[in-house]
Amino acid sequence: MSVHTSVRVRFCETDALGHVNNTSYFIYLEEARVQFFDYLGKRSGTDDWPFILVSTKCDFLKQAYFKQSLHVETTVKRIGTKSFTLMHHIKDTASDAVVAEGEATVVYFDFKKQASEVIPEDLRLKLEESYQLL
Template sequence: MERREITVRFCETDALGHVNNTSYFIYLEEARIQFFSSLGYPMDVNHWNFILASTKCDFTNQGYFNQVLTVTTAISRIGTKSFELEHQILCAQTGDQIARGNAVIVYFDFENQTSAAIPEGLRNKLKDHIAGGGIV
C-alpha cells in the first residue's frame, strides 16, 4: 500500500470552510501519479500506457484548511486489460476516514488507439500491491 501526505491549502476549501468536493479528485490524482512512479512508470507523456476509465469518491467526513491528510492507494482488482485502485483519505492526526475513492485504469496502446493486455512484468508489480481479498 502506498501512502502520501497532503496538507489542505486554503484555495482547496469552499465558502463553508471545508474541503471542496473537487479537491478530493486532485488528491486522488496525486496519489495515482505517485503510485505509478513507485512501480517504475513515472509520468512521461511520450511513454505512457494508462488511461483513467472511471473514478469516484465518497465523502464520509469533512476536511478543513491546513489539515494533514494521508491518502492510501492499493490494488483491489487486476483484470486482463485493466485494474482498479482503491484509495482512502484519512486525517493524518486521528486516522478518521475523510473520503474513499476508486479508479479504474486501462492499459492502453496509444499508437493503435486500443486497450491492450497488461504486460506480465507490470501484472507482477501490481500483485505486490493487492489489498486483502483483492481479485487477480
C-alpha cells in the same frame, strides 16, 4: 502493500462552507495515482505513458479543512486482463480517521494505436504486490 501520499489542504481547495470542496478530493486522488504509478516504475511523462483513466469515484465520509494534514493510502482492489482498479483511503494524519474513500479504474493503453492492451506480466506482478484482499 499500500503506497502513501501526503496532502496538506490548501486554502484554494476549500469552499464557502469552510471545508474541502468535493472537486478537490479528485486532485488528491490524482496525486495518489501518480505516486502509485511511480511505485510501479512508470514515471509520469507523456512520451510512453501506458495508462488511461476510465472511471473514478469518491465517497465523502467526514469534512476536511484548510491546513489539515491528510494522507492517501492506495492499494490495488482488482486486477483484470487489460485494466485494474485502485482503492484510495484519504485519512486525517493526526487521528488516522478515514475522511473519504475513492476508486479509480485504469486501462493499460497504447495511445499511438488508440487501443487497450493486455497488462504485461512484469506490471501484473508489481500490481499483485499491492493487491488488497477485501
